[in-house]
Structure formats: structure tokens, C-alpha cells
Amino acid sequence: MDRSVKPGDDFYRFANGAWLRATTPPAGQPNFGTSAMLIAKTGERVRTLIQAAATTHAEPGTIEQKVGDYYSSFMDEAAIEKKGLAPLAGELDKISAISNKASLSAYLGTTLNTEVDGLTANADHIFGVWVNQGFTDSQHYVFHLLQGGLGMPDRDQYLDSSPKMATLRQQYQSHIAAILKLGGVADSDTRAARILSLEVRIAQSHAPDADAADVFKQNNPWKCGDFNLRAPGMDWDAFFQSAGVADQPEFIIWQPSAVTGVSALINSESIDVWKDYLRFHLIEHYASILPKAVSSEDFFFYGTTLGGGHSAPDRASSAIAATNAALPQAVGQLYMRAFFPPEAKARAQAMVSDLIAAYRVRIANLAWMSPETKKKALAKLDALTIGVGYPDKWIDYSAFEVIRGDAFGNMRRAEAFNRSLNLAKLKQRADPNEWRIDPQTVGAVIVFTPNSEFFSAGILQPPYFDYQGDTASNYGSGGAGMAHEISHSFDELGNIYDAQGRLGKWWTADDLANYHAAAAKLVAQFDGYCPFSDLCVNGKQVVGENIADLAGLLVAHDAYVLSLKGKADAVIGGLTGEQRFFLAFAQRWRKVQGEPALRRQIQTDNHPPGEYRSDTVRNVESWYKAYEIAPSDKLYLKPENRVAIW
Numbered sequence: 126m127d128r129s130v131k132p133g134d135d136f137y138r139f140a141n142g143a144w145l146r147a148t149t150p151p152a153g154q155p156n157f158g159t160s161a162m163l164i165a166k167t168g169e170r171v172r173t174l175i176q177a178a179a180t181t182h183a184e185p186g187t188i189e190q191k192v193g194d195y196y197s198s199f200m201d202e203a204a205i206e207k208k209g210l211a212p213l214a215g216e217l218d219k220i221s222a223i224s225n226k227a228s229l230s231a232y233l234g235t236t237l238n239t240e241v242d243g244l245t246a247n248a249d250h251i252f253g254v255w256v257n258q259g260f261t262d263s264q265h266y267v268f269h270l271l272q273g274g275l276g277m278p279d280r281d282q283y284l285d286s287s288p289k290m291a292t293l294r295q296q297y298q299s300h301i302a303a304i305l306k307l308g309g310v311a312d313s314d315t316r317a318a319r320i321l322s323l324e325v326r327i328a329q330s331h332a333p334d335a336d337a338a339d340v341f342k343q344n345n346p347w348k349c350g351d352f353n354l355r356a357p358g359m360d361w362d363a364f365f366q367s368a369g370v371a372d373q374p375e376f377i378i379w380q381p382s383a384v385t386g387v388s389a390l391i392n393s394e395s396i397d398v399w400k401d402y403l404r405f406h407l408i409e410h411y412a413s414i415l416p417k418a419v420s421s422e423d424f425f426f427y428g429t430t431l432g433g434g435h436s437a438p439d440r441a442s443s444a445i446a447a448t449n450a451a452l453p454q455a456v457g458q459l460y461m462r463a464f465f466p467p468e469a470k471a472r473a474q475a476m477v478s479d480l481i482a483a484y485r486v487r488i489a490n491l492a493w494m495s496p497e498t499k500k501k502a503l504a505k506l507d508a509l510t511i512g513v514g515y516p517d518k519w520i521d522y523s524a525f526e527v528i529r530g531d532a533f534g535n536m537r538r539a540e541a542f543n544r545s546l547n548l549a550k551l552k553q554r555a556d557p558n559e560w561r562i563d564p565q566t567v568g569a570v571i572v573f574t575p576n577s578e579f580f581s582a583g584i585l586q587p588p589y590f591d592y593q594g595d596t597a598s599n600y601g602s603g604g605a606g607m608a609h610e611i612s613h614s615f616d617e618l619g620n621i622y623d624a625q626g627r628l629g630k631w632w633t634a635d636d637l638a639n640y641h642a643a644a645a646k647l648v649a650q651f652d653g654y655c656p657f658s659d660l661c662v663n664g665k666q667v668v669g670e671n672i673a674d675l676a677g678l679l680v681a682h683d684a685y686v687l688s689l690k691g692k693a694d695a696v697i698g699g700l701t702g703e704q705r706f707f708l709a710f711a712q713r714w715r716k717v718q719g720e721p722a723l724r725r726q727i728q729t730d731n732h733p734p735g736e737y738r739s740d741t742v743r744n745v746e747s748w749y750k751a752y753e754i755a756p757s758d759k760l761y762l763k764p765e766n767r768v769a770i771w
């Protein structure tokens with residue numbers, strides 16, 4: 126804090142002044158704030174847990190053994206080097222044996238996997254899979270099929286004719302050639318050129334980014350029998366058979382043009398080009414656990430050319446990331462045991478209950494929402510599933526064998542395990558409690574389909590949330606953050622999904638118009654923040670997040686009052702509970718950033734700089750009371766200029 130600053134003149138510096146003066150961003154980081162600090166701290170904890178598991182030689186079959194042995198095997202570069210590309214031999218033989226469309230289709234089916242994040246447009250397999258409830262069917266898990274198959278992440282990198290992108294394509298082609306050469310493939314330059322041109326054709330079939338991300342364009346249910354008619358080329362029976370989904374009656378095709386396009390390419394491209402494409406992507410996919418010559422070439426293109434990085438991350442960091450990816454909830458259990466006990470979860474759940482109770486009252490009293498829409502909002506609130514800390518039911522890893530010294534086999538088995546886990550879901554009822562974030566990740570996730578939100582143990586730690594700490598600070602910091610996220614399920618983003626996470630707008634046109642009218646004052650308020658003489662915050666660009674910040678603060682404050690159950694809060698360190706609540710809110714936004722980073726944020730981010738997010742307090746009556754803000758103070762707003770949307 127900086128107590129020499131008057132809270133009513135500059136609340137952000139009153140709350141954060143000493144920290145701001147004492148902190149500089151770590152080298153290479155343009156910004157540094159609470160999240161970055163927690164990511165660094167949690168990353169260290171996870172590193173320690175995984176490395177400890179690797180040295181204890183735990184009982185076979187335990188999660189400690191699996192985590193420890195996965196990590197050690199990844200770290201055993203000598204063993205990896207010694208094996209060379211031998212681990213790929215079986216798979217390379219299968220590719221070599223492809224002789225016609227049916228065997229090509231069957232092989233492509235085996236590559237269909239679920240390591241793709243459901244929101245990632247591209248992957249190194251021709252399609253991505255997401256097993257989730259349907260857009261209109263909240264009861265069943267459905268097989269969502271997404272476009273994929275590109276080694277570079279953006280469609281434009283293949284199709285844009287600018288010299289910059291043409292150069293990038295040349296660099297990618299050189300990378301393909303280098304990988305083929307390392308794989309012992311003859312004539313690698315010519316074959317690399319043909320692989321690139323196949324990927325360009327795949328990219329041409331992809332939906333443009335705006336369409337690919339448009340949820341209303343993703344909802345294309347295809348029956349099993351539709352594929353042969355609508356997307357000729359692929360032997361779809363062979364494909365689905367080997368993918369393990371031959372009995373699946375319906376699929377949701379996010380980008381039909383990609384399915385049609387890729388399938389046609391099975392017909393039009395030579396089998397040999399497809400086989401080279403598969404060889405390249407096979408080696409590339411496993412680069413991290415193949416000899417150094419391969420992993421260095423992989424970093425050279427993905428880390429340096431595409432990512433702008435100078436040196437590859439140290440092996441231990443890669444091994445930790447790989448272990449987290451293969452055994453997310455096993456590492457999560459170790460994290461929970463060490464840092465987030467059941468009493469932490471119980472306390473976070475109590476805070477969530479207060480937030481929901483506060484929302485119930487606020488929604489009922491909204492001025493801009495019509496009575497029928499309020500009913501729908503309240504039903505959605507009742508149906509909302511909120512997970513905190515860690516899942517109630519962990520993934521059972523007993524069917525996943527991890528063998529020390531077999532890095533490649535471990536990764537293959539991890540993929541097979543995840544695949545069977547996902548395919549098994551297709552036979553089960555959709556479960557809104559299915560966890561969507563790892564406990565050891567610092568973050569929160571909103572899943573509109575189903576209607577769920579998850580806050581990890583990693584984000585529920587000080588200064589956001591201290592399960593042994595002060596309630597007022599927890600509600601002002603973590604509570605406001607959670608209430609912010611909850612608001613998104615009910616705002617313009619959440620408006621397109623109903624209580625069961627089914628697609629369909631539930632606001633009326635009048636609701637929307639009234640909401641925008643109510644937001645206009647907030648737009649104007651943020652337009653007035655000008656950190657540079659030539660650059661002000663763009664109120665329109667950030668209004669969606671500002672509304673969520675304001676809702677978060679108001680609801681968290683209501684929830685804090687509820688938590689007191691009519692009793693007065695204690696004075697701690699000379700501060701009342703009300704003062705600590707708002708102080709914690711201002712402190713959650715602390716951030717140091719240089720001028721270029723600040724300018725970039727104002728120009729491109731839909732979240733305004735932390736200082737102005739902290740200034741959200743100006744709209745809240747209780748803040749004026751808590752800090753005795755006077756009309757002469759710089760942050761003072763006349764009551765009629767204060768905004769309350771939720």
C-alpha cells in the first residue's frame with residue numbers, strides 16, 4: 126500500500142503504491158501482476174511435486190509412480206537417444222503398408238484423437254475430436270468433429286499471398302524436408318514440397334476463422350450415413366471402424382467444408398503423397414521424445430521461426446509440461462494433497478453459495494431485464510454447476526500403465542488412455558460436473574455447454590483466496606473474480622446458451638436494447654481514462670469486461686454482507702471489513718508494465734489496464750462509505766453518474 130495517497134484521489138496507488146514501486150517485470154515479460162506471480166509460484170510447486178515423485182520410487186500402480194516415472198522417462202535423454210527412431214518403426218510400417226483408399230482411410234481413423242483442445246482449429250491430425258454434449262441435446266455426449274490437419278496454426282499462413290507468409294511457407298517446407306531427412310526418407314526436398322501443397326489444399330477447405338469460431342455455424346449434425354453422400358472420397362466405414370466409433374449414430378460437424386474438402390483430397394491426391402504427409406506428422410508429433418536432432422529441428426521451426434523464442438526451454442520444464450498433459454488429474458491429486466485440502470474447498474464452496482444467493486436477488490431486481498427473461502435467468506442460475514478447487518470424482522488412471530525408461534510408449538499409452546476415456550463417455554449421460562481445468566493450473570473456465578464453470582485450486586490461493594484468511598479480503602478479491610466469470614453466463618456471451626447449455630438466445634430484443642442503453646454510461650466513463658496525451662481507453666472495446674467487473678464487485682459485496690449473517694466484521698490492521706473488501710479488490714488488479722505493453726493492451730485487449738479495472742469502485746456506494754470519499758476527491762462520481770447494470 127501507499128498510505129500517503131488519499132484513497133479518494135487514487136485508490137489504485139493507495140492500495141498498491143509500495144508494490145508498484147518495488148516491482149519490475151522479470152526479464153522477458155512485458156507485464157507482471159497477480160496472475161503471473163501465481164503462475165510462477167504454482168509452476169514451482171508442481172515442479173517440486175513431480176520431481177519428488179520421480180525420486181521416491183513409489184509403489185507400482187500408484188499415481189506417484191505414474192507421475193514420477195513419466196517424468197523420469199521424459200528426462201532420460203540417453204535412453205531416448207539410444208533408441209533413435211526405432212520406437213516409430215511399427216507405426217511407419219503401417220503407413221508403408223497403405224496401398225489404397227480403404228487402407229488409407231482406416232489408417233486416418235486410427236489417428237483420430239482427442240488430445241486436441243476442443244477450441245483449437247488446427248492439429249497435426251486431419252480432424253480433431255471433442256466429446257461433449259450436443260448443441261441442442263444436453264442429455265448425451267456427442268462426437269464433435271473439428272477441422273484439423275495443418276502443421277501451421279493459422280489458415281492464413283497457407284493462403285495469404287503476402288511476401289511474409291510466402292517466406293513462412295518456404296521455412297515450413299524446409300522444416301518438413303529436415304524432418305523427413307532425419308526420418309531417413311529419400312528425396313526429402315521434393316516430397317516436402319508435395320506435403321506443403323497438400324496442406325495448402327487442406328487449408329483451402331477450412332472454414333475462415335470467423336466462421337470456424339461462430340457457434341451457430343458449428344452446429345451441423347450429420348448422420349453416419351450422410352458422410353458418403355456429402356463428403357465422398359474417404360472410405361468412411363473403414364475410417365469410423367478404426368476410429369472406434371462405428372456405432373455412433375450422429376456426429377456434429379463444426380466445419381463441413383473441411384470434412385468435404387479433406388475427403389475429396391483422399392480421391393484426388395496420390396496415395397504416396399498422403400503417406401509422406403503421415404510420415405512427417407508422425408515424426409513431428411512425437412518430436413519431444415525422439416532424439417535431440419528431431420526435437421531441436423522441431424524447436425527451430427515452432428519455437429524460433431513461429432514463436433520467436435531464442436533458446437529451447439530446459440528439458441525439465443518440457444518434462445513437467447508433458448507429465449501434466451499426460452496425467453493432469455494425477456498431478457492434480459498430488460497438488461490437492463499438498464496445497465488445497467478439503468477445508469479449502471469447503472470454504473470456497475461457501476463463498477460460491479453466497480455469490481449465487483446474491484445473484485438471485487440482483488437478477489430479480491434488474492431494471493433492464495423483462496420479467497419473462499428474469500425467469501429464464503433465474504432458472505439458468507439454479508442449473509449452473511460451479512466446481513471449485515478439484516473434482517469430486519478423479520479420473521481413474523489404473524488402466525494407464527507408465528513404464529520407467531519408455532518415454533515413447535508412455536506417451537502412446539497416454540493418448541490411447543485418453544482416447545478410450547473419451548469414447549467411453551459417448552455411452553454415458555452428459556455430466557455437467559465433468560471437470561474442464563486441471564487443479565494445478567492457475568485459471569478458471571466457463572463451459573457454456575453444459576452450463577458449468579470451474580475455478581482451479583491454482584487460482585484459489587492468496588492473494589485471490591486464502592482458505593485460512595480474512596473473509597472480507599477473500600470476497601473482495603477471489604469473490605469478485607468468480608462473480609465476474611459467473612456474470613458471463615448471463616450477459617451477452619451467455620445469452621446464446623440456455624440453462625442446460627443448449628444453443629438458443631433467451632433475451633428479448635428489448636432486453637438487449639435496454640442493456641446496451643444501460644452500458645452507455647460505463648462506455649463514457651472508460652473513454653475518460655487517458656494514460657497518454659495521445660491515447661485513451663476505448664470504452665466500447667472494453668465495455669463487456671467492464672460490465673463483468675462491475676457485476677463481480679457488486680455481487681461479491683452483497684455476498685460478503687451475506688457471509689456476515691448480521692454480525693459486524695472485526696477490524697484488522699486498522700482496517701474495517703468494508704475497507705479490506707475494497708482494498709483486496711484494488712490489489713487484485715496490480716500490474717507493472719512498460720509503456721509499449723500498456724499501449725498495446727489499450728489498443729488491442731478487451732480488458733482495460735488494471736488501474737482502471739480497480740477504479741470500478743467509483744460506481745459502488747459502499748466504497749464511498751468505507752473510505753469516506755468526499756465530492757472534492759478526484760475519483761468522486763456524482764450519484765447520477767455511477768453505473769449499476771447487474
Ligand SMILES: [Zn+2]
Nearest residue numbers: 609613670673
Ligand atoms: Zn471476463
